[in-house]
Amino acid sequence: MTLKILLVEDNEMNRDMLSRRLYRKGYHMILAEDGQQGIELALSVSPDVILMDMNLPIIDGWQATKTIRKHEKPLGKHTPIIAVTSHAMTSDQEKAINAGCDHYEPKPINLDQLIEKIELLHAMYQSKNAEKSCDETQP
Template sequence: MYTILLVEDNEMNRDMLSRRLIRKGYKVITANDGQQGVDLAGSDRPDLILMDMSLPIMDGWEATRTLKSSEELKAIPVIALTAHAMAGDEAKAYEAGCDDFDTKPVVLERLLSKMNNLLGNE
């Protein structure tokens, strides 16, 4: 069973997506802000991180840069999630170190396909 770290500050989005992932057989841990996401990644070592980009305390861009600068954590795949997909956001996500990019509202089958690709399940 793969462990997914969902870093999302919106409680409704966090609960909905985590329930959907649990139904698909994933273990889900959640963080409410970027700093908590970085801390949980270090302590729980998830298999993949779903990172909202608009977060309090530390935004998703900075949290991803922090994770990818760590020798212990840089191999964990990160998928950027954003509701404010503007021109350049996808490139900005890759520059921050994200391994893939998806937009909100989440289309579960599309997201699962990206997750499976990064987890080596395709």
């Protein structure tokens, strides 16, 4: 199964480079250039994983992540979100996790590390979501 990855990145060069590299590795890429587009696409196309820049126009990545989580909660859904940002301080990492991100990947991106994290988080949450689905169907 090809994973659908939503990449929310406002820098055209970064968005183009990372999306091409992941596409060549076999991922289906969906692109957004600001937080508002990211929210809309996250809710409409149900990606398997979201890569979220934190410094975004219109709605920043922290708020976009919180909004996505707010919409997912009543559905019992959890899409893995990886913060992809140049903010490398420990406090920035904590802020991303507190906003609802599952992992934090600093720029410049180590592609092998990122792919490992994408696969791990997807597998982890896919099995958790499947367990919830089974629990809900049992009497």
